[in-house]
Amino acid sequence: MTGIITLKIAMRALIRNKARSLLTALGIIIGIAAVIAVVAVGQGASVTMQKQINSMGNNLLIIFPGSQKAGGFHGGAGTQQTLTAEDGEAILKECPLVRAMTPLVRSGAQCIYRENDWATSVQGVDVSYQEVRGWDVASGSFFTDSDVRSASRVCVIGKTVAEQLFQGEDPVNQTIRIKNMPFRVMGVMTSKGSAAWGQDQDDTIIAPYTTVRRVLQNSAFNNVSQLMLSLISMDILPQAKEEISQILRQRHRLNASTDNDFTLTDMTEVTQMITQVSSLMTMLLTVIASISLVVGGIGIMNIMLVAVSERTREIGLRLAIGARRRDILMQFLAEAVALSGAGGLIGIALGISTANIIARINHWPVMVSPGAVLIALTFSAGVGIFFGFYPAWRAARLNPIESLRRE
């Protein structure tokens, strides 16, 4: 008998007992569906997170004032605001691993354009902010070096702010009031979407840091909230961190026994965390999948044993008319594999549709990887072979005379 005919006959035997076959395959169906759905959603989520991290900037390294040991980045260290724009310039000049640098000062502010008002955050930065964050203007232009030097009252705005204040009007070259002071809008940034922690990155106003400090914060000090650096590559991160630390320690005149009065933060920790979470999830899934496949497999074994004893006379007859023991073995093995394989296929279909529904609700992308589908199919067929073998072997070992005599 050829494989195709064997499989066809097996399928027919299963269809003859539709309800029983479906119930038996349910373990496999649910297990495979769960794995496919969770993998698809999980991969979609992890890709989204990775994208959001990348949207933070190009090879980003952020320096906060205050030591980590002093309790958090800002708290506790708030009194000793030690980081200045000059620190940043020194780093840029002395460390060749740093490609671009911008200081950043923050201020929350109420903004008004005509009768529209909107509360948002104002980021004071340098021109190279564009390069550090990999963020371009969509219309108009960014402010220039001379704007920064002269602390002009100009700004570019994020897409959300443009929508809230201008509501369809072209914001370029219009004047808005930030904390009641007039700023000219030079451009609108492209959309960056939400950050990894869900914050809307487009809900912001970007202005020269000199202007923010002098006009909005009314500060006489040189301090900045952070320095954002773009490294030439992420591979040299440890070396860059070391060199930057040395430069800052020297500039801040820290002796060997003193801790850093600044903190270097990069995105590798976040990336690592995501990888860790996703590998943990994969492990968990593997365990769940294995359990459900084993449970499903035992169900198949059980029902195949029942089928063998129900069809003892059929087996005896087949042996009498010329079936070899191998043919009987293959027949029942094919039934088990068809059962688990069909279960796997249904499970995959169910898993993909479940993932799509979850994705539709949560606005995540779904990533159904062909690899996962292939593995699922292989495993379900494997379960059929493994758990179907014993019943099939019992069938093949039956004595034809006794089998034919069975009622």
Added chain:
Amino acid sequence: MLIALRQISKVYHMEEVDVPALQGVSTNIAAGEFVAIMGHSGSGKSTLLNLLGCLDRPDSGTYLLDGCEVDRLGSDALAAIRNRKIGFVFQNFNLLPRTTALENVELPLYYGPKISSAERHDRARTLLIRLGLKDRLGHHPGQLSGGQQQRVAIARALVNQPPLILADEPTGNLDSRSADDIMALFQELNREGITIVMVTHEPDIARFAKRVIQMKDGKIV
């Protein structure tokens, strides 16, 4: 000689006792014979027929089928002999339930040399039509009378064109009219050259055979 048996013995071993089912049976059956095996219940008729059908092996003695010493063959070779040289007809028909008459007849063809499904259908249909079941090709066994079921079973036994038909009480479950029909069919097949060995209790049925072998206590008398 189609069948030559020499000193065939078979003992069933129960927990405590040994049951000698066949004790030194020797006989010849030529091609083209129609033999009825008779004897009391437990005299070893079925045991002998199962040995002839290569479903079982003797404990001692030799069995030549068509010149071939079958008790030396492996189980795959025996399966091939059952498939090509022997057609079985049983008292309880042994048709697959919920399977059409046509598919039941096709069954032995799956275990023989590869043929196309068209040829498979063709051979089964031709046989069923010949046995008067033209309108019953798609019927399941449950939808057929006993006589019709036995005719389907005979078609199945014939589909591989074997030289030998073995029948264990083929009329045991039939009324006398159907039984006579089946016997007429056997005689017709026998006239065409097929050797038939049939076990029966009933002298009325044994009448149809050309020769009767009487058995008693595992021996031919």
